Amino acid sequence: MATERTCNEPTAPEFRQEIDVVARTRRRLIQGLGVSACAWAWAWPASANDYPSKPIELIVPASAGGGTDALSRLFAEVAKNRLPQPFVVNNKPGASGAIGMSEVVSSRADGYKLCMIIAEVTTLPSLGLAKFDHTRFEPIARLNADPAAITVRADAPWNTLEEFLDAAKKQAGTTKLGNAGSGSVYHLSAIGLEDKVGVKFNHIPYSGAAPAVVALLGGHIDALDVSPAEVAPHVKGGKLKILGIMATERLAAFASVPTFKERHIDLALGTWRGLAAPKGAPGAVIDVLRTAARRVSEDPAFRNGLDKSNLGFAYLDAPEFAQAMQRDHEYFGQLIRKNGIKI
Known part of the structure; x- marks a missing residue:
């Protein structure tokens, strides 16, 4: 998605000036603490001031065509105006994201x-x-968050979440509910639904949301647990219908779809996506990327792209992002242990 630079958008040199300010601030801080020149050289590699000097590979641990892929490509496109080198998107799906x-x-x-x-x-x-x-x-930064949702084909016999769950209870363990992979948030949100309402599904994993949607369209599964964003084009096209969203409030883009809370099911779960580097990446490099991610998140082209893809904006800077991940790690660990989930 091509965008035009407005007069208020920083050019690459202006962006570099901002990063140089960060560098000088860090340098003064470390020198003020009495760090030796040798230690400074270790903490801030000389090459960091030139980062990035070549394209940056962005691994997407999901299939092309899904929400994670759409977000990644949107970020890479908008970031062209924020860094002197481009992001190159590379999809590495499989094992619920573990491979990538x-x-x-x-x-x-x-x-x-x-x-x-x-x-x-x-x-x-x-x-x-x-x-x-x-x-x-x-x-580096969290960029997006979306609730899970239960979606079926438009010609399915169920028009409400209650009808779908009643049918699933009568056919315990036989209703085929697809997800984006074993151990995925969508898999676990479906198990959370089982736990809440006393139903049992036949969970069918796929290597991402996109192939799971294709399976539903083809009639290979009865229903699907992924985000609304990943089924939105087919909902608008009249091929699929969303029965309920696992959120506390309705989504503006799906205002007619009730939340689970409205159906008296206390369940609000979903996914999120964010930018990260391997542990140990130089602090100078992380500073550059945090600044770039913040600039991208503030860009109208990024916000508009999220809206067009029905993806929820949910920016968090690095410290808050780390805290959110720790909370989720603890929550899902408890859910997995409580239900004795084994893959």
């Missing part, structure tokens, strides 16, 4: 391979599906 995220965790921490990490980074470790957790990343 694992690749970044094990990569060189120089700022040239980043990840659009997803909420599954807080679920996979407790399920024994990943040897890493959120603490193996350097958080």
